[in-house]
Amino acid sequence: LLLLLLAIGASHLSHGYVWGARMSMWEFCKLGAFYLLVVGLITTPQRLFTFTKMLALAITTVSGLALLDRSGILSIAALDSIRDRAGTGADNTVLIERIRGTGIFNDPNDFGLILVTGLVLSVCFFTRPRVGWPRYLWLAPAALLLTVLSLTHSRGAFLSLACAIPAAIAYRKNVSFGIVSLLGIPLLAIIFSGRMTDWSALRSGTGQSRLQIWSDSLMIWRQSPIFGLGEGMLVEETGVVTHNSFLHCFAELGIFGGSVFVACFLAAGLGLWALRGQTRSREGGNPPTTELRDLAHVRLFIFAAMAAYVGGLLALSRQFGTPTNLSLGLATAAQTISRGAE
Numbered sequence: 169l170l171l172l173l174l175a176i177g178a179s180h181l182s183h184g185y186v187w188g189a190r191m192s193m194w195e196f197c198k199l200g201a202f203y204l205l206v207v208g209l210i211t212t213p214q215r216l217f218t219f220t221k222m223l224a225l226a227i228t229t230v231s232g233l234a235l236l237d238r239s240g241i242l243s244i245a246a247l248d249s250i251r252d253r254a255g256t257g258a259d260n261t262v263l264i265e266r267i268r269g270t271g272i273f274n275d276p277n278d279f280g281l282i283l284v285t286g287l288v289l290s291v292c293f294f295t296r297p298r299v300g301w302p303r304y305l306w307l308a309p310a311a312l313l314l315t316v317l318s319l320t321h322s323r324g325a326f327l328s329l330a331c332a333i334p335a336a337i338a339y340r341k342n343v344s345f346g347i348v349s350l351l352g353i354p355l356l357a358i359i360f361s362g363r364m365t366d367w368s369a370l371r372s373g374t375g376q377s378r379l380q381i382w383s384d385s386l387m388i389w390r391q392s393p394i395f396g397l398g399e400g401m402l403v404e405e406t407g408v409v410t411h412n413s414f415l416h417c418f419a420e421l422g423i424f425g426g427s428v429f430v431a432c433f434l435a436a437g438l439g440l441w442a443l444r445g446q447t448r449s450r451e452g453g454n455p456p457t458t459e460l461r462d463l464a465h466v467r468l469f470i471f472a473a474m475a476a477y478v479g480g481l482l483a484l485s486r487q488f489g490t491p492t493n494l495s496l497g498l499a500t501a502a503q504t505i506s507r508g509a510e
Contacts, residue, residue, distance in 0.1 A: 169200055169432060169496070175395070175425030182395035192399040199493045206497030207504065213463045216505055220289050220466060220498070227286030228309040230269050231316040234279075238267050238319065246270045252321070267319040272490060280317060280325025281480040282491055285473045287313040288332050292469035296462065324483035330356060331479030336472035339444060378411045385410045385419040396422035399488075409485035413492075416485040429487060433478055436499035440471045443506050467502045474499050 176196050180189035210216050237247040249265040266276040273279040287310060293299075294306035317325060330353050338346025384406050388397055399420050403409060410416035418426030443464075477495045486492060 169203060169493075171428045172421075172425065172432065173197070173200065175421045175428050176399045179396045179398045179421045179425060182392070183398055185398060188398060188400070196399075196488060199488060199490065202490060203493040203497045203500075206494065207500050210498075210501040211505065213459050213505055216466060216501060217462070220470070221293060224286050224289035224293070224309060227282055228290070228312055230273070231283060231286070231313055234267050234269055235312065235316055235319075238265075244270075246274070250276065252276075264321055265319075266321045267316060276320040277322045277324045277480075277484055278486065278491075280320040280322035281328055281477060281484070281486070283313050283317045283320065284325055284328045284332060284476045284480070285491075285495075287317065287329070288336075288469050288473040288476060292466060296465055298458065324480045326356075327483055328476040328480035332472045332476035335475030336468060339441070339468050339471050381406065381408055381410055382412060382415055385412075385415050389415075389419045389422070392422055394422045395424060396420045396426070399425075411483060411485055413481035413485050413487040417487050432496055433474070436474060436496050436503075437471070437478075439503045440467060440474070440499055443467060443503065463502075463506060467506060470498050470502045 173193060173196055177189045177193045180186070180192060210219050233242065233244060234247045236242040237244045238249055247268065247270060249267050251263045252266050267279070268274055268276045269279040269282070273282055290306050290310040290313060294303050294310060296303055317329070333352065333356070334346040334349045337349045385402065388402065388405060391397070396418070397405060397420050402416060402420050410419060414426065414430060417429040421429070474495050477491070481487070481492070
């Protein structure tokens with residue numbers, strides 16, 4: 169993240185744009201401060217358990233309000249659904265209502281990504297061992313989040329959920345099991361049938377337009393391959409975002425910043441992956457404690473949530489946002505706590 173801050177500054181300074189470098193670096197410092205708060209405050213297993221529970225319940229609360237507004241029970245202007253194109257019929261365009269959240273989640277796609285995170289964490293606490301019957305209470309948030317997720321009609325959210333399941337299985341078992349679990353994606357597509365799984369858009373509509381945007385972004389990257397066009401300048405150049413956070417970073421920050429952004433997730437993901445076998449054996453042959461087993465269980469789902477978020481980033485330009493730093497911060501905190509518990 170520190171290197172990413174330097175890459176953001178270099179992307180503007182390489183073009184002599186000092187004011188842009190100062191403003192972009194200042195905005196990123198705010199996100200960096202949030203990341204440091206997450207890593208600096210979540211320092212014990214109990215804090216990690218509490219934070220992830222509160223996060224799941226907070227997401228569920230906003231989802232419940234959005235569903236009540238959609239049902240007409242409440243009227244909250246900020247939560248009003250938006251109309252979007254679902255597909256093109258023979259004579260007219262089909263429009264659907266897409267549910268959304270508030271603030272930074274006011275876009276259905278952003279809302280869908282955070283819903284997947286909440287869903288993964290709800291399943292985490294539902295499947296937590298040695299808790300007894302109270303764990304079944306987490307079925308209610310999971311069902312609510314799944315319902316609201318389907319109402320976002322977000323293809324990015326579906327891709328995110330499709331990444332979470334094999335990631336969790338691969339982490340729990342091995343990579344082979346994770347690959348085999350990909351066979352279940354068609355079943356998942358049947359459950360979320362509609363706009364979320366309408367891949368005909370790849371041949372026409374939004375799919376073709378995004379492929380063109382990706383092509384334009386690659387052309388811009390070729391023009392400034394080392395330090396990029398400048399953070400936040402791609403929209404000024406093309407009028408739209410790339411709809412792929414990684415490609416967006418390479419276009420704006422060049423090979424230096426794009427590689428650093430990829431490295432952030434590689435460091436977080438591989439760090440968690442390296443801890444997979446921590447509970448299998450301990451020094452001296454002693455069996456793992458209950459706290460270690462619970463920590464390993466939560467760590468599995470944090471890995472799955474981060475993998476899901478990365479899947480969503482492949483369809484959205486959300487490289488510099490609070491949820492992105494939250495995902496990285498949780499992964500880092502889980503690593504630090506786990507290594508301290510060894």
